[in-house]
Amino acid sequence: MSIIDTSPESANPLLSLIDLGHRARAAAGLDELAFLLVNDTRLLVPYRQSVLWFEQGGVRTLSGVLQPEENAPYAQWLSRVCRELSRSEILSSRRVGPADLSPEVAAEWSEWFPAEALWIPIAVSAEHPGSCPGGLLLAGEIHFGDDSLILLGEWLDSWRHAWLARVKPSGWSFSLMGEKGAGRSSQGKWWQRRSSRIGLGILLLLMFPVRLTVLAPGELVPANPAVIRAPMDGVIGQFHVQPNETVKAGQILFSFDEAPMGSRLQVARQTLETAEVEYRQLAQMAVSDAKSKGQLAGLIGKIGEKRAEAEFLGSQFERSKVLAPQDGVVIFDDPSEWIGRPVQTGERVMRIAHPNEVEIEAWLSIGDAIPLDDGAVVSLYLAASPFSAVSGQLRYISHEAVPRPDGSYAYRARARLGDTAAGPRIGLKGTAKFHGDWAPLGYWVLRRPLASIRQFLAI
Known part of the structure; x- marks a missing residue:
């Protein structure tokens, strides 16, 4: 109203x-x-x-x-x-x-x-x-x-x-937008405005060169280990060393269960002796019996077969005791998990590594596989000592990505350690940092988002 x-x-x-x-x-x-x-x-x-x-x-x-x-x-x-x-x-x-x-x-x-x-x-x-x-x-x-x-x-x-x-x-x-631009132009030169200075500062900051770095899970592994594999099929009967024990070349490491091989060797030797006794009897009878002389050739072949079988089983029995090929530290799991376990020929049982020959092994994901030169700096931040890094130089990166236990694919990378290689213990895990070429800070920040957008658009 x-x-x-x-x-x-x-x-x-x-x-x-x-x-x-x-x-x-x-x-x-x-x-x-x-x-x-x-x-x-x-x-x-x-x-x-x-x-x-x-x-x-x-x-x-x-x-x-x-x-x-x-x-x-x-x-x-x-x-x-x-x-x-x-x-x-x-x-x-x-x-x-x-x-x-x-x-x-x-x-x-x-x-x-x-x-x-x-x-x-x-x-x-x-x-x-x-x-x-x-x-x-x-x-x-x-x-x-x-x-x-x-x-x-x-x-x-x-x-x-x-x-x-x-x-x-x-x-x-x-x-x-036009009116805002006209209003700003009336405030003076563009470089005299605070907003322009802030924008220019941010642009210069994004252009600041930094090292292109990526992170990957890593650990300390032996550089040139001697891999000890099962020389034959069988069941491991006894370990003569403990994990992380220092051994000498020629020292016995573990042995297979000798009972089955010993019984088979004994049977083979008894069979060989029986064949030899039979051969001697036929050889005496062959002097007067032409028929016995004809059986000698077949018996000689049988003796050769039994002798080869006995010699093979004897060599297998000797190989049932595995010896250390070099000095170093033995690296393997709990012996109780191996004793009584059947293994196949060529299956890895343990490794022998020199304690001072250590390398960094890391797994670069497919999205983090940036260009890296040989000798690039690699820093490993161990979980046990996060404030001190173990430095090394990149030795190689695999050309093909391999599947990991978690189902992802990654590239294996190895880096040799410097003078501090004698300090860290083999098996320590942490995060490896790879240092690549120089790049603007803006690219370093937006590299992963841009890659994700590029893969999503697929154009």
């Missing part, structure tokens, strides 16, 4: 102007403001039709209509009329008619409008980025006098102030 009497009996238009301004400031939103402009402006000036139009969006509101239909012929014709009127260089309110329009648009004037109308432009606000040009078009049967133009101008200024206070400009519009 209006706070001032604005009934038709009220003859003071200034009271109506004050009441309209109050209602515009108290409006809840843009739709209520637009409805107020096209319908209640008749409190100041009588008219028959009214339309609010903006360059962005076209016809916003029509008088007497809750929601204008954009595809209606009347709305489309109004859009063409307002667009042609807004192109005029005259920025003040003026009376318009068919003569102010193109012949195509003016031909339908008499069908929709009376002879004269009033066009009130709504200009863009330099102080409010995101506002767009538009206008209010009024059409009536009476002539719009100069007094009416003054009242409408004052009312439109109040209404426009309330409208812009509720308009939320788009943060990405070209007009807003």
Whole structure:
């Protein structure tokens, strides 16, 4: 309800102007403001039709209509009329008619409008980025006098102030960007602005050269170990050394269960002796018996077969005791897990390594396989001593990725240690850091995200 009497009996238009301004400031939103402009402006000036139009969006509101239909012929014709009127260089309110329009648009004037109308432009606000040009078009049967133009101008200024206070400009519009750029240019040279200095500082920081580094799980492994494998199929019977024990060359390491091999060797030897006794008997009988002489050749072959079998079993029995081929430290699991366990020929049982011959072994994931030169610096941060790194030089990286126990694929890398190789113990694990070539800090930070995006796009 209006706070001032604005009934038709009220003859003071200034009271109506004050009441309209109050209602515009108290409006809840843009739709209520637009409805107020096209319908209640008749409190100041009588008219028959009214339309609010903006360059962005076209016809916003029509008088007497809750929601204008954009595809209606009347709305489309109004859009063409307002667009042609807004192109005029005259920025003040003026009376318009068919003569102010193109012949195509003016031909339908008499069908929709009376002879004269009033066009009130709504200009863009330099102080409010995101506002767009538009206008209010009024059409009536009476002539719009100069007094009416003054009242409408004052009312439109109040209404426009309330409208812009509720308009939320788009943060990405070209007009807003242009106005921001113009505002910044008025603040002085670009290098004198704080935002420009901060941006330039960040850019220089991203261009700062750093070492391209990657991390990978690593551990200390023997450099040139002697791998002790099972020389034959059998069951391990006894270990003569303990894990991490220092051994000498020729010292017995472990032995197989000798009972099965010993019994087989004894049987083979007994069979060989029986065949030799039989041969001697036939040789005596062959002196007088021609038939026995013919059996000697077959028996000689049988003796050779039994002798070869006995010799093979004898060599196997001797190999059942495995000796150390060199000095060093034996590396293997708990002996109780091996005793009584059947093994196959060639199966690895233990390793013998020199305690001072240690290398770094690491597994580079496929995403971290950066270019690395031979001799590149590799630092291993052991889990047991995270504050001191073991340094080494890259010796080689495998060309093919191999599967890991966790199901991933990685490249095996080996790095020889420096002078501090005698300190760390074999088997210690940690994180290996590979140092590559120099690269900008921005590339170092964005390398993995860019690689993921590149693989995702696959273009």
